[in-house]
Amino acid sequence: MESLLANKIIWVPAAAWALAQVLKLAIASIREKRFMLSYLTTMGGMPSSHTALVCALATTIAVVEGLGSPLFAVAAFFALIVMYDAAGVRQTVGNQSVMLNRLLDELFKGKAKVNPEFEQRLRELIGHTNFQVIAGALVGIAFALIFTL
Numbered sequence: 001m002e003s004l005l006a007n008k009i010i011w012v013p014a015a016a017w018a019l020a021q022v023l024k025l026a027i028a029s030i031r032e033k034r035f036m037l038s039y040l041t042t043m044g045g046m047p048s049s050h051t052a053l054v055c056a057l058a059t060t061i062a063v064v065e066g067l068g069s070p071l072f073a074v075a076a077f078f079a080l081i082v083m084y085d086a087a088g089v090r091q092t093v094g095n096q097s098v099m100l101n102r103l104l105d106e107l108f109k110g111k112a113k114v115n116p117e118f119e120q121r122l123r124e125l126i127g128h129t130n131f132q133v134i135a136g137a138l139v140g141i142a143f144a145l146i147f148t149l
Contacts, residue, residue, distance in 0.1 A: 008060055008064060008147065008148055009060050009061055009064060012056055012057075012060045012143065012144050012147050012148060013053045013056040013057040013060060013144070015056075015143065015147070016052045016053055016055075016056035016139060016143040017049050017050075017052055017053040017056070019052070019139060019143060020049035020051075020052035020136055020139050020140070021049050022040075023047055023139065024039050024045040024046060024049060025037065025039045027046050028045060044128060044132075045128075045132065046132045046135060047132055047135035047136040047138075047139050048083075048086050048128045048132045048133045048135070048137075049136060050086055051079075051082065051083050051086055051132075051137050051140060052136040052137070052139040052143070053140060054075070054078060054083070054140070055136070055139075055140030055144070056140035056141070056143055056144040057075050057079065057140075058072065058075040058076045058078070058079045059140065059141045059145060060144045060148050061075045062075075062076075063145070083133050083137065086128045086133050087128050087129065087130050087132075087133045
């Protein structure tokens, strides 16, 4: 157990993810002017905690194993894929969810009885803006550098 806790490649990215989640909670609570505890477990939001985790992982591996290590190469490409997905694919899904929910609202506006299949709304906060991904990357990289150098 001691060696697991001493392994920076495990605990630094996990701690960077937790920090990003707490920052997301704080930012959402300030923006909404009420405590938004649900932001600790939701996808989307500012900053991207997925991005913070993978950037902290790649940065920690770079410091511990070196920039020339095969493990760093894998982590760097993994981070790029996660960031592309967070800002691209998942953002598109979130936008589509907003539009589908609006269509359902309009379709069933004024109708007393709605088919139960259509009462459930799609999650709209799924992806990230480019700014949220960049902020997550900066959180992860800075956190990893602080705790590994």
